[in-house]
Amino acid sequence: MALTETNEMNPNLSKLKPYPFERLAQLKAGVTPPAGKPHIALSIGEPRHAPPAFVIEALNRNMDGLAAYPQAKGVAPLREAISRWLERRFGARLDPEREIVPVSGTREGLFSFVQAVVDPAEKPLVLMPNPFYQIYEGAAYLAGAEPYYLNTTAATGFLPDLDAVPEEAWKRARVLFLCSPGNPTGAVMSREYLAHALELADRHDFIIAADECYSEIYVDENSPPPGLLEVCHQTGRDDYRRAVVFHSLSKRSNVPGLRSGFVAGDANVMRDYLLYRTYHGCAMPLPAQLASVEAWNDDAHVVTNRAYYRQKFETAIEILSPVLDVTLPPAAFYLWPAIHGMDDETFVRRLYAEQNLTLLPGSYLSRDTAAGNPGSGRVRISLVPDIEECREAMLRIRAFVESL
Numbered sequence: 001m002a003l004t005e006t007n008e009m010n011p012n013l014s015k016l017k018p019y020p021f022e023r024l025a026q027l028k029a030g031v032t033p034p035a036g037k038p039h040i041a042l043s044i045g046e047p048r049h050a051p052p053a054f055v056i057e058a059l060n061r062n063m064d065g066l067a068a069y070p071q072a073k074g075v076a077p078l079r080e081a082i083s084r085w086l087e088r089r090f091g092a093r094l095d096p097e098r099e100i101v102p103v104s105g106t107r108e109g110l111f112s113f114v115q116a117v118v119d120p121a122e123k124p125l126v127l128m129p130n131p132f133y134q135i136y137e138g139a140a141y142l143a144g145a146e147p148y149y150l151n152t153t154a155a156t157g158f159l160p161d162l163d164a165v166p167e168e169a170w171k172r173a174r175v176l177f178l179c180s181p182g183n184p185t186g187a188v189m190s191r192e193y194l195a196h197a198l199e200l201a202d203r204h205d206f207i208i209a210a211d212e213c214y215s216e217i218y219v220d221e222n223s224p225p226p227g228l229l230e231v232c233h234q235t236g237r238d239d240y241r242r243a244v245v246f247h248s249l250s251k252r253s254n255v256p257g258l259r260s261g262f263v264a265g266d267a268n269v270m271r272d273y274l275l276y277r278t279y280h281g282c283a284m285p286l287p288a289q290l291a292s293v294e295a296w297n298d299d300a301h302v303v304t305n306r307a308y309y310r311q312k313f314e315t316a317i318e319i320l321s322p323v324l325d326v327t328l329p330p331a332a333f334y335l336w337p338a339i340h341g342m343d344d345e346t347f348v349r350r351l352y353a354e355q356n357l358t359l360l361p362g363s364y365l366s367r368d369t370a371a372g373n374p375g376s377g378r379v380r381i382s383l384v385p386d387i388e389e390c391r392e393a394m395l396r397i398r399a400f401v402e403s404l
């Protein structure tokens with residue numbers, strides 16, 4: 001029999017779980033929502049504010065770059081712009097030659113990073129928050145590692161409780177994923193929390209992969225979320241050992257289609273990661289690299305972007321708080337309310353059936369553990385459409401909850 005008929009391909013593929021949006025499509029199948037109401041999707045975390053005109057112009061201006069193969073390392077002006085941004089934003093000075101690698105969006109970066117740093121022979125663990133961005137888990141499985149879930153609940157301040165991880169798990173830990181600000185919770189890790197994570201990384205010899213792709217979407221203009229490199233720098237750890245961060249222009253600059261992000265930190269790790277990437281073959285096209293330079297160089301558009309989200313949070317909380325347990329998160333663009341008296345799938349399905357509005361069931365973003373599924377009984381509301389559509393959506397959610 002042919003290989004393709006026997007399912008003898010990479011056995012790790014069979015460990016991958018259905019993607020949350022596949023499950024959502026199945027949940028909605030066969031439901032006919034009211035025709036009079038246009039559909040509103042608050043399920044996907046895809047930014048929908050307009051991309052900055054100057055980034056589009058830079059892209060157009062540099063289209064002749066399509067005539068050349070881009071290199072995995074990225075052009076020096078991009079790595080230098082990123083280095084300047086890291087210094088402006090986090091006070092950390094990274095060497096653009098050795099400590100920064102551009103990636104085609106953090107999704108690709110998070111995935112490929114795990115492939116590069118995991119030795120499957122060690123039967124390693126990849127620790128991750130639960131709920132989590134699904135790529136962490138898929139990357140772990142496909143690298144031959146085992147995911148280990150750290151529940152984030154209201155009781156833990158929506159952060160993983162690192163002190164509750166047993167010694168045996170730390171012994172096998174190769175990578176610890178942190179996500180701050182968190183998706184879906186919006187929770188932000190303090191400097192003390194990050195410093196503690198670094199101590200644990202030293203004690204047990206693992207790498208911290210800090211997904212900070214929401215770091216520029218925060219509520220209080222005077223208190224930007226701290227970053228892992230910032231804490232390294234403040235604690236005199238200027239070699240960033242065992243620390244690697246992931247950043248993206250998708251949320252910061254509303255260009256999810258540009259596929260532009262970077263990975264930065266520990267030079268030894270970055271050297272091996274760059275070697276891996278030479279084969280992985282996801283170098284960012286040159287026009288995208290040059291447009292990214294302009295995006296990283298400008299902070300004004302990011303301030304404006306935050307103001308839009310702030311406005312939407314205010315509207316959403318004003319409309320929903322009388323009927324739902326909504327609290328303003330410090331960052332990111334999600335609400336993560338607990339719903340009472342109904343499971344999250346039923347809530348989402350009925351809301352779609354009655355209001356033609358789609359949310360994501362919390363349990364689709366998290367896994368069952370011995371202590372339960374930390375996403376069940378919650379829904380994720382993405383405040384990505386414009387303010388008017390968000391207002392209309394909140395009124396529909398409120399009407400639905402009131403009708404129950």
Ligand SMILES: Cc1ncc(COP(=O)(O)O)c(C=O)c1O
Binds near residue numbers: 104
């Ligand atoms: C937590 C988290 N990390 C990473 C990503 C990937 O973003 P991108 O690949 O656009 O940089 C997302 C996208 O939704 C996300 O929510």
